[in-house]
Amino acid sequence: MKEDRRIIRSRKVITEAFVSLLKEKGFPDISVADLTEHAEINRSTFYAHYKDKFDLLHAVIEEKLTSLSEELEASRVSDSVLSNTIDSPHPYFVTLFDHLQTHAGFYTIMFKRIEDSAVRSRMQEVIRESQFIIISHFKLEQKMLIPMDILLDYLCSSIIGVVEKWYDNGMKYSANYMALQLTRISMLGTDKAMGL
Amino acid sequence: MKEDRRIIRSRKVITEAFVSLLKEKGFPDISVADLTEHAEINRSTFYAHYKDKFDLLHAVIEEKLTSLSEELEASRVSDSVLSNTIDSPHPYFVTLFDHLQTHAGFYTIMFKRIEDSAVRSRMQEVIRESQFIIISHFKLEQKMLIPMDILLDYLCSSIIGVVEKWYDNGMKYSANYMALQLTRISMLGTDKAMGL
């Protein structure tokens, strides 16, 4: 079921105007009229697609993170996840940071402008879910030395933490470099990683 | 009578796609399907606005040169055309070259890609007409030492010739510099201009 071109275009110009406006002002200061004016569409068209601006915010975040989720899933299928050395970045992390770099404009604005950080928590969910799938797929549950849920909490929050700081510091390191560092920590464990 | 947003947008994306495609291939190699695909609209929408691609070409040229014509007319009204020194560029030429610079992307492509050079001849008409209006307005006809039509032919073809070469050579000189040079030639005459 291909969607009507007009639908695609309307959603596109609305979300573009939204992200663009977030560069100038905070979310509370953006009105629907504001939005549709910049998007050069009629105000009623907005309401045909979204309930209100909160609905739009949610949809925008959801769309971006769904694509991340799909990219992570796609990379899992193609690559053998287990065979990996300490000197090459893990395909999973490469995919992750490639995405984060490609959409850096979007994420930095979102992290900065959306106070309650809906992006952060949603990204954490996506990471957690993808890690869960990897573990499940390789039947690693049986061999695990600690409870799965605790491990998943550890994994996703540590990754998100690193990501957030990476953005905060202006992405000084390359995406590939970041992927390599996370690969090393996860392979060695934090103790070995710090030289113990 | 404000026009429907959809009309504005459709025309806009079509002409943008058209100019964009002319950067890649010649006019004969551009199909309507090509055009609408790049513009991301339905093919039938194209036919709702234009007869065929020749009609589009004509419309695009006409629109741009109408705006030039209007800009020249507007500058005539505001400025006193007669009082001018040899050291400051004439308002008319400033307006002309400002326009040519602003829309350089469009004109260079048109001069280069459209073989029969419909742009050149149309621009010549606009220049000729605007010069005619200036002469008429200041009642200069009576004092003229040579027939008006010959002078107009001389004026518009010399200006167009300089403009075309300016584009050909990659606009090495600034718009303002060009305006100044044409001002000097027209005030001094070619003989004095060359130092006789």
Place this chain on the structure above:
DNA sequence: TTCAATTTGTTGGTTAAACAACATATATAA
């Protein structure tokens, strides 16, 4: 507070864009 101005959702009628289908025409290759 009160009042005006702005923003918000919603609705109904109108219009242009989308889409699919068609016949025709123009290549391009066998």
Place this chain on the structure above:
DNA sequence: TTATATATGTTGTTTAACCAACAAATTGAA
């Protein structure tokens, strides 16, 4: 040549965007 594909216009129907107008809610200043 014939055949296959691609491009061109055209048409009828469906659908989404437009617009204007409305009441209700919110905001901001007097």
